Amino acid sequence: MAQIPFSDPPWLRGLPSPYYTDSHRKWQAAIRPLLQRLLHDHAVEWEAAETVPEHVFGQFAAANLLIATLPAPLPIDWLKRVGIHELPGGLKVEDYDTMHNVIFGDEIGRSGLAGPPGSLTTGMAFGVPPIIKFGSPQLQERFLPDLLLGKKRCCIAITEPDAGSDVAGITATATKSECGKFYIVNGTKKWITNGIWSDYATMAVRTGPPGSGASGLSLLVVPLKNFPGVTMRRLKVSGQISAGTTYIELDDVRVPVENLIGKEGRGMQYIMTNFNHERLAVAVGTTRQARVALSAAFAYVLKREAFGKPLMEQAVVRHRLAKAGALLESQSAWVEQFAYQMTRMSKEDADRELGGLTALLKAHAGMVFKECADTAVLLFGGNGYTRSGQGRIVEMIYREVPGTRIPGGSEDVMLDLSIRQLVKLYQAKTKALESAKI
Template identity: 70%
Template sequence: MSSTPVVPFSEPPYLAGLPSPYYKPTHLKWQKAIREFITKHLLENALQWDTEETVPEHVFDTFARAGMLIPSLPAPLPVKWLKSLGVHEILGAVKVEEFDYIHTLIYCDEMARTGLAGPSGSLTTGFSFAIPPILKFGNKQLQERFLPELLTGKKRTCIAITEPEAGSDVANITTTATKTPDGKYYIVNGTKKWITNGIWSEYSSMAVRTGGPGPTGLSMLVVPLKGYPGVNMRRLKVGGQVSAGTTFIELDDVKVPVENLIGTEGMGMRYIMTNFNHERLTIAIGATRQARVALAAATEYILKREAFGKSLVEQPVVRQRLARCGAMVESQWAWVEQFVYQMTQLPKEVADIELGGLTAMAKAQAGIVLNECAQCAQLLFGGNGYTKSGQGELVERIYREVPGIRIPGGSEDVMMDLGVRQLVKNFKNKTKALERPKGSSKL
């Protein structure tokens, strides 16, 4: 048990001194090492940088040089590629071949201790979601051309799927990629919107339409961005996550070599949907920590704030509100931990099927929990929680970030529906597999 008192709800149970079946010594060593690094290089200035709406470029460079962008990739890590680039361990705390999804869980949780999605998202979003399609589906020449600079952070990238008229409805993407008569280039035309990190990115893993309507007409390309002919980018002003570089991209006859095709034409929808599982799980982890930060701040506040002659914590109505949200955040964390453990035990192809729908639901539920906890914290802070400065500043900022969890990465209602549809589909497929073939006498 920990001998140091821990503010209620401020840490996951395993860091509050309670036993857990999930964390091995390597995980505890990792958590200690990265907490020190993240506190020094991100957390101490995160609120200020978010207020200024941009995290300085040197922060990305610091994380890249330390290998601290790599943990944002899906586990297991691309060990062969990393070792070929001279990366054998991260912060001296874990060897790349030993890194599992519980290490990922700890990393995402620690990066979100700022309480804000913008500062960490400005560093990791493009890295985390744009590199995996190249790793999983790109051929040898594509990987050799792009991965050395991307994995080491010498060049930046982003995932570019969403469009003004096609958000969660990925199958209706309209950005086109048409081959030139000589078959050497794709000419890309269209727009992408709400692209995190886009403004800083030399490249993007982009969803484009190479064929007819619907999902079978989609492909993925590595499309050059920053400074490339025909590409125009501008930052978008959004309500939360203001430092993450949300971008509007216009593509006007952008000439892309056919060698930049990721995988096979017409397989883009599969690549995109497979990639979403990692994205949604990491969002769920980060949002759960954001909820925890808000609730812990409120707990500290009600312990010292007095009203009507006694501290707020002595008011039953205050304790009731806090208890309800505390139960939600701890339940959500337990679900996330369970998910991540299952990811370490299941082969990737099995996890995609068995956990895909549930991951969508966990992401949606994380947004609901964050909304409740941020609202609770703001109400308990009172006027201080409605002020953009002072002791309630962080809580006010977190509450503004709630829609940035409930909408991006698949909007809440779509995610809940997808989850149930996937569970029903799995049930029907398993039931069908158990049916006795017609004409068979076998039991």
């Protein structure tokens, strides 16, 4: 059966691509049916129920699917220590690259809903990497075995009621106890995905004095569930409800000083590095959501009749599809190019050269998603505004648009950040060239 246009990226519609190897194609073929069975067959039902059943996380862990959310290259030594040598399809952990990661992000979003996959993977994807990258050997020994095997869950806790994209404005404090053995943590965290189910949070706290800005931030592994001084409650958000958005209150929470990630005062550096992976992941998933919305609209207008003929025969309908489709395929091609570049660059070079562009990629993904979701709702008409029936998925997707344009750095902040970073990079290169001439 022929595929609906825009329903898959071009390389999966049989068109040639320079980016994908046999390993990538085998990986995609292995995970699609697995994700369909474990996740997509029930995603709409679980999102409507607002919670993914607890056993699904265990199924993902047992299939080593949680590991696929980590940035490439994977922590090979640690994975082999805990007995993980391969991912689904026989992919060896040492062969996993950014293209494999992007394929996974695309495939896990095929339901069109970010809530169900986000409820399973967000903590591993963004909460665990700082421990892997910057944690001391002792810290890793205490936490990584259980986290990598899915025996414990972690989240990333940066945002506060008054400090979202303005990370340097974080006010949650971590003050050393008189005995010097604990950080006493006080403050609040808001909009924390997966928080309600998490045993730990990789949390941004202020260890420096008030007004110290970015230089006063640190990262701690803070115990959450059933821990003294920690109170958590779920927040009812418009979309991605099943992802478990959480409000966390911290009242004199005693955290061992050994739970410090890296060094005091380096938190902003660690957060920014982590954001690069988060923003690419958001861009990938958002691009797939845009595909689901637009291809659903395409299929609908082929069969829906008005004024005595299918909607597809209306020029204005074709025009809307064309505008959204052009944006979608441009965004998709940029994601692929971006991922390919990362497979050919060192981590240091990628962070330097692509940091600003990662912010722009994430922001643009949200704008493309909005256009595709708008198009879908308008072409579905009343059905696209109804929480049941043939337009149900489009209505659900439409409510998720703000959930991609705000988290991970809000859109306007990302647009500004991208240009500031590009200017900074240009000026540094210009200065280096001028120095070389002297």
